[in-house]
Amino acid sequence: MGAYHALAQELKETDSRGFANFLRMDVGSFEILLRTVAPLIARQDTLLRLSIQPEERLALTLRWLATGIRPVLLHNSGCATRGPLLRLQSECQRERPA
Secondary structure (H helix, E strand, O other), rough: HHHHHHHHHHHHHHHHHHHHHHHHOHHHHHHHHHHHHHHHHOOOOOOOOOOOOHHHHHHHHHHHHOOOHHHHHHHHOOOOOOOHHHHHHHHHHOOOOO
């Protein structure tokens, strides 16, 4: 798990207002959305790498949509490694409605 997940998790548990400011969504709405989309965004771990878990994928995507900071640029803040973030950005762009 990246530093990004740790920050989102800490905000979720200790500062609901900070969480809402960070992702532009309150904790309850995030949990409902996560339950809805988790089966669609879950990926399999492989022998070579662990996948980004649905909660972190959703948080990164929401942060991207809320701020305009592309997931690949979040790499610079220690959120996750560059490769998975590039794949996430590519998937989001491919699956985004026109």
